Amino acid sequence: MYKVKDIKLSDSGRKQLEWAEKHMPVLMSIRQRFRSELPLRGTRISAVLHVTKETGALMLTLKAGGAEVKLAGSNPLSTQDDVAAFLASEGIGVFAWRGESLEDYYQNMVEITRDGADLIMDDGADLHSFMHEKSSEGGEVLGGTEETTTGVNRLKVMEEEGVLRYPIIAVNNAFTKYLFDNRIGTGQSTVDGILRATNVLLAGKTVVVAGYGWVGRGIATRMRGMGAKVIVTEVDPVRALEATMDGFDVMPMSKAARLGDLFVTATGNKGVIREEHLKNMKDGALLANSGHFDVEIDVAALRRIATKRETLRIGLEKYVLQDGKTLYLLAEGRLVNLGAAEGHPSEVMDMSFANQALAVEYLVKNKGKLEKKVYNVPPNIDNFVAATKLKTMGVEIDEMTMEQREYVKQWRYGT
Incomplete structure (x- = not known):
């Protein structure tokens, strides 16, 4: 099921996705691995994100990993209707259109969680809040991610008040997110x-x-x-x-x-x-x-x-x-x-959404092992995204020698 402005816009959306994916090599490398390994097989993901061509690339990556994906827009003016149409034609349960009302906004959250969700992806924490306050499904969620500073702040308050019902990965706090996406x-x-x-x-x-x-x-x-x-x-x-x-x-x-x-x-x-x-x-x-x-x-x-x-x-x-x-x-x-524009360039969202995809995989692999708290993105994921991005840009960096590795692990040597 889906609800978009006009499904006939899907071919235009396909072209937009093609352009974005050309400039998102890190995410595309993750999609290739996901397609062969299917780490998200059988997982239901509900997401509230800006429905842009870059988000579309992330949704198709999650789908390639074996997930059932549903998507609603996180802002009444941010949905790109042709992208929404294309994603709907590709089997993503999209409920989003530009200019939706506040009532539509919250009803679309109902639609994407109607059958329950294993993972929640959010941009601003409205969906997380909805799952805790208005939905009976919150207890069944194994984990979630959050894209924004605003959302992470809200979720930390929920953790402090003891009401957080599942673990959250604060994607916003990854170095390869906020240093590039936010700034x-x-x-x-x-x-x-x-x-x-x-x-x-x-x-x-x-x-x-x-x-x-x-x-x-x-x-x-x-x-x-x-x-x-x-x-x-x-x-x-x-x-x-x-x-x-x-x-x-x-x-x-x-x-x-x-x-x-x-x-x-x-x-x-x-x-x-x-x-x-x-x-x-x-x-x-x-x-x-x-x-x-x-x-x-x-x-x-x-x-x-x-x-x-x-x-x-x-x-x-x-x-x-x-x-x-x-x-x-x-x-x-x-x-x-x-x-008034299209949001961030694809090259920047490549890193942010690579973190999202890998954070979701991390939550699935660690099901039942995480506390109900807000976690930062694991450093190995952050470093992988940075190293892969540098490689796609043709940039080489130094590696520490064995002597240097040993030196930084000790405390006896000084001046």
């Missing part, structure tokens, strides 16, 4: 989404980046590379200090609101840009969000203080405030890199 991938795809929605010149503009985690620093770095003047806002003193010593101006949002031409939120928290900030912004300021949920910009407040609202183009809305000032909201305040 480089989000940095580039955020710029991509903003430019697709607006086609504005970034050079010379003052860009305010809220949050200096891995996502925020990636955005700030790439904005500076495009010639923008970048201001960072933070609540964490260590990250604020790091941003300062990386050469960025750092100040509270109350001050930055008056200076910015473009605002990009990347904190994972709510109410980062509030009504008082909106009222103090320049005429013509642009508002974008790269955090997982659409809570960082107070869109309800923006609508409340506006006298006129108009959609100008895909991913761009105009709001005229009571004082005549105009503000522009991108992608409805949702993830701008997916709501």
Whole structure:
């Protein structure tokens, strides 16, 4: 069973998958092994992920490993309808389409878990939360994975409160995930989404980046590379200090609101840009969000203080405030890199989804051996992904000599 916008779009989706897979050699090598070994045979996997061509490559890899796979979208604006159609035609139980309502979003979780699930793959932890709060199937799940910082934070709280019902692999915490996906991938795809929605010149503009985690620093770095003047806002003193010593101006949002031409939120928290900030912004300021949920910009407040609202183009809305000032909201305040563009480049998602595939295999192999807690990706998986990626890029590195291996294992030798 499936529910997509138009199954006739499948041929277009096939072409999108072909392009993605050409640029995902690590995942393709895992698929080749999965196809011969079938390590996931008989496993039911339910996933809530952004339904992109890269996600499609992961789903087909899991299927090649012998799994029964069902997929729902993790954001109302991130589903690529042609990809969803192609996956449905390939036997994946897809319940996703661009523009689905909040009710559809949660109903699709019901659909992909209706017959139970052995493994849960999630992007933001909404499906994990659903399995714990609203589904009777949570006790039967042998494990799950989580793709995002936001989701991992939620799951750690569940672990601390003693309510987590199955082990989780925090894929987000793999070095080969957050150093590249969160930082480089989000940095580039955020710029991509903003430019697709607006086609504005970034050079010379003052860009305010809220949050200096891995996502925020990636955005700030790439904005500076495009010639923008970048201001960072933070609540964490260590990250604020790091941003300062990386050469960025750092100040509270109350001050930055008056200076910015473009605002990009990347904190994972709510109410980062509030009504008082909106009222103090320049005429013509642009508002974008790269955090997982659409809570960082107070869109309800923006609508409340506006006298006129108009959609100008895909991913761009105009709001005229009571004082005549105009503000522009991108992608409805949702993830701008997916709501107004295609998300991360395939080359980056190659590593993230290689971790996902191997984490799922790890959970199956260790069934019944893991506690109900959040685990990091095992170092051997992280190192395998990095080494394989380097090999596909034609990059060679040194190996330690036997003497060096022995040296780093001892404590007696000093100066």
